[in-house]
Amino acid sequence: xxxxxxxxxxxxxxxxxxxxxxxxxxxxxxxxxxxxxxxxxxxxxxxxxxxxxxxxxxxxxxxxxxxxxxxxxxxxxxxxxxxxxxxxxxxxxxxxxxxxxxxxxxxxxxxxxxxxxxxxxxxxxxxxxxxxxxxxxxxxxxxxxxxxxxxxxxxxxxxxxxxxxxxxxxxxxxxxxxxxxxxxxxxxxxxxxxxxxxxxxxxxxxxxxxxxxxxxxxxxxxxxxxxxxxxxxxxxxxxxxxxxxxxxxxxxxxxxxxxxxxxxxxxxxxxxxxxxxxxxxxxxxxxxxxxxxxxxxxxxxxxxxxxxxxxxxxxxxxxxxxxxxxxxxxxxxxxxxxxxxxxxxxxxxxxxxxxxxxxxxxxxxxxxxxxxxxxxxxxxxxxxxxxxxxxxxxxxxxxxxxxxxxxxxxxxxxxxxxxxxxxxxxxxxxxxxxxxxxxxxxxxxxxxxxxxxxxxxxxxxxxxxxxxxxxxxxxxxxxxxxxxxxxxxxxxxxxxxxxx
Numbered sequence: 001x002x003x004x005x006x007x008x009x010x011x012x013x014x015x016x017x018x019x020x021x022x023x024x025x026x027x028x029x030x031x032x033x034x035x036x037x038x039x040x041x042x043x044x045x046x047x048x049x050x051x052x053x054x055x056x057x058x059x060x061x062x063x064x065x066x067x068x069x070x071x072x073x074x075x076x077x078x079x080x081x082x083x084x085x086x087x088x089x090x091x092x093x094x095x096x097x098x099x100x101x102x103x104x105x106x107x108x109x110x111x112x113x114x115x116x117x118x119x120x121x122x123x124x125x126x127x128x129x130x131x132x133x134x135x136x137x138x139x140x141x142x143x144x145x146x147x148x149x150x151x152x153x154x155x156x157x158x159x160x161x162x163x164x165x166x167x168x169x170x171x172x173x174x175x176x177x178x179x180x181x182x183x184x185x186x187x188x189x190x191x192x193x194x195x196x197x198x199x200x201x202x203x204x205x206x207x208x209x210x211x212x213x214x215x216x217x218x219x220x221x222x223x224x225x226x227x228x229x230x231x232x233x234x235x236x237x238x239x240x241x242x243x244x245x246x247x248x249x250x251x252x253x254x255x256x257x258x259x260x261x262x263x264x265x266x267x268x269x270x271x272x273x274x275x276x277x278x279x280x281x282x283x284x285x286x287x288x289x290x291x292x293x294x295x296x297x298x299x300x301x302x303x304x305x306x307x308x309x310x311x312x313x314x315x316x317x318x319x320x321x322x323x324x325x326x327x328x329x330x331x332x333x334x335x336x337x338x339x340x341x342x343x344x345x346x347x348x349x350x351x352x353x354x355x356x357x358x359x360x361x362x363x364x365x366x367x368x369x370x371x372x373x374x375x376x377x378x379x380x381x382x383x384x385x386x387x388x389x390x391x392x393x394x395x396x397x398x399x400x401x402x403x404x405x406x407x408x409x410x411x412x413x414x415x416x417x418x419x420x421x422x423x424x425x426x427x428x429x430x431x432x433x434x435x436x437x438x439x440x441x442x443x444x445x446x447x448x449x450x451x452x453x454x455x456x457x458x459x460x461x462x463x464x465x466x467x468x469x470x471x472x473x474x475x476x477x478x479x480x481x482x483x484x485x486x487x488x489x490x491x492x493x494x495x496x497x498x499x500x
Contacts, residue, residue, distance in 0.1 A: 016165075016343025019239045022174070024232035024249030027318075029177035031257055032184065033311040034225025037120050039265055040281025045433055046218055047205030048269035048277070054219050055261040058226030061415065063254035065381070066229050067404060068388050068412055070250050073236040074243040074401040074492075075391070078484045080345075081325020082106070082234035082318070083384035088329050090387020093394060093473035096331070097452050102383040103326040104451030108444065109224060109377020110231070111319035111352050114312055115360035116373075118154045121308040122147030124282055128301045139361050151360055158312040159353045162320065165342040173313055176306045183303030184264055187285060190292030191271040197291055203273040204266075213429050220426025221433055223419075224377050226261060229254040234318045238343075243401040243488050244495060320349035332454045334462050375444040378423045385416050397476055399485050401492040 034055075042051045072086040079085045084106035088099030126133065126147045135146040161172060191197050208214050232249040239245035268288050269277055277284045283297075285304050290297030324345035327336035340346035389412055391398070427441055459465050477485045 017238055017240055018343075019235055019245065021232075021239070021245040021248035021252070024235055024239065024245060025253050025256075026171075026173040026177050027235060027314045028229060028231050028249065028253040029173055029180065029307075029310045029314070031225065031228050031231075031253070032180055032260060032307045033117055033120075034222065034228070035260070035264060035285075037116065037282070038222050038225060039269075040277050040284055042218060042222075042433075043274050043278035043281075045209040045214055047207035048265065048274050049204045049206045050208055050215065051218065052204075052262065052265050052269070054215060055222060055226055055265070056258065058219060058223060059254070059258040059261045061418070062227045062229050062257060063251075064411060065227065065385065065415060066233075066250040066254045068385060068408065068415075069230050069233050070247040071400060071402045071404050072384075072388060072391065073233045073246045074488060075398060075485070076236075076481075077242040077401075077488045078237055078481055079325060080234070080237050080321045080328065082236070082322065083230050084322055084380050085325045085329070086387045086391075087380060087383035088325075088331065088387075089473075090390040090394075091383060092471040094390070094470065096469055096471045097455055098383060099329070100326065100331040100451045100455040101448050102380040103322060103329075103331060104448055105376030105378075105383075105444075106380035107319055107322040107326070107352075107376070108447050109373050109380060110315050110322065111356060112359060112373035113224060114155060114158070114315045114319065114352070115151070115356040117308045117311040117315070118151035118356070119147060119360060120282055121154050121305060121312070122150035124301060124305055124308070125150050127283065128286070128298070142362055144361065148360060152357055154309065154312050155316075155353050155357055158309075158316040159349060161313050162317045162349050163340070163342070163344060163346050165344060173310050176310050180303055180307045180310065183299065183306075184260075184285075187288050187292060187300060187303070188264055188267045191267050191288055194292040196294075197271050199267060199270045201270060203270050205274065210432055213425055214432045216422050216425040217429050217432045220378070220422045221374060223381075223422070224374055226257065227377075227381060229257055230381075231314065231318050234321045241491055243492055247402055316349060316352060319352040320345045323348035323352065330458060330463065332451070332458055334458065373444065375423065375427055375441055376448055378419055378426075379448070382416055382419045382423065385412055385419070388412050389416075394473060395475055399477065399489055401485075401488045 039051060046054075069083060069086065072089075073082075076085065076089060079089075081088075081103060084099075084103035087102035087106075091098040091102070126145070130146055133146050135149070137144055192199055229250060232253060233246055236242050236246045239249075268284065272284060272288055272291075276287060280287050283301065283304070286297040286300030289300030289303075293299070323332070323336050324339070326332045327334055327348070336345070336348050336351070338345065338347050389409065392409065430441060456467055459467055476482070
């Protein structure tokens with residue numbers, strides 16, 4: 001179906017339903033990048049055992065959260081935007097701007113990781129193949145170099161892959177994802193069996209530079225990586241079978257993350273030692289390859305680079321859909337409610353990349369970018385989880401192709417309280433990590449406040465409606481939503497019948 005946007009005078013099409021759960025997992029292969037952009041930096045404030053424990057706990061929490069988000073993804077099979085979209089649906093009856101804040105928070109949480117991963121990729125390439133290149137310039141006093149030029153190229157590459165169809169980008173991610181998994185498996189086994197290396201628990205410590213607050217801040221800063229399995233929900237309307245494919249992709253990628261964040265850093269840190277990981281925060285996997293396979297560090301570099309490129313492609317796709325979903329719900333400028341001839345939200349993708357390029361040029365350092373984006377991401381997770389509780393209360397008659405038992409309600413309450421706690425502690429104590437300061441948090445706050453301004457602009461200027469702090473919340477699906485949900489219920493019943 002093709003609609004005409006009367007404001008901008010261009011065609012607006014629906015998102016194409018071309019993906020399977022395997023495509024969702026491929027797009028979620030951005031997740032291993034958390035190992036490459038945080039673990040080494042953390043060794044200065046906590047020991048390896050402490051960091052690994054935090055990651056394993058976070059990965060288990062992520063699995064629980066994905067079970068919750070899968071129910072809401074199936075409730076709204078036409079809605080793009082993932083977690084942020086569920087927050088909009090749950091909170092609009094009470095305070096609609098919270099939905100806009102959640103969506104913008106989710107957007108910056110994922111979107112700014114594009115610039116972060118791009119800078120790390122540029123740094124990796126520069127250090128490996130172009131050391132001492134001498135390229136240096138500044139923009140508004142911020143020193144830049146070759147790694148930033150490489151980062152800009154990576155962003156443009158990811159934009160092109162996404163703009164001309166997500167299916168192609170997913171296929172590339174599958175190939176790169178297999179390479180990354182094989183590479184990580186190879187270096188993990190190599191560290192354990194190589195005669196030149198010896199794993200020892202004594203190489204890792206429970207060290208904490210400070211008190212319990214330091215541990216909480218570590219979890220706050222790494223949440224974007226360990227919670228990231230929910231990314232597959234952002235593509236729910238584009239799966240051939242929304243309910244089944246979303247649930248399968250979420251469960252499988254969450255289990256993979258538990259193994260990844262528990263096993264790989266345990267082996268690498270136990271073999272290399274904390275000092276080696278800390279001194280090579282981006283390239284420690286390359287160091288491990290070199291020691292395990294006798295000078296094959298370049299393979300590790302390619303593995304890391306592939307994982308980072310996957311991250312840039314996937315997060316570009318995710319950030320664009322978060323903006324599209326926000327505009328679709330009437331909470332930001334309507335020009336972003338548009339998809340191109342390939343069924344992709346092209347304008348949102350373009351705005352996303354332009355913003356990231358701007359942030360990278362003005363900020364430059366990956367850890368500062370991460371701190372600026374984390375507040376928004378965790379706010380969206382908190383509001384999305386609480387939306388599960390509100391939707392259970394306000395829309396009991398709404399069809400749910402996937403319905404969790406009543407025992408999940410207290411589980412979600414605990415998850416909301418836990419995430420609120422780590423967010424408050426993280427926002428108030430960013431200096432405990434050893435990077436960044438309150439300025440990085442203020443950047444996130446300004447962007448979140450901008451979301452409210454754009455919401456007001458959309459309502460008052462573009463839609464010519466009064467500011468409404470509460471929006472209607474239908475008890476049952478209506479119109480095309482009802483048709484789409486009826487089809488989802490039919491598919492679920494057919495699948496259950498086949499199983500019987």
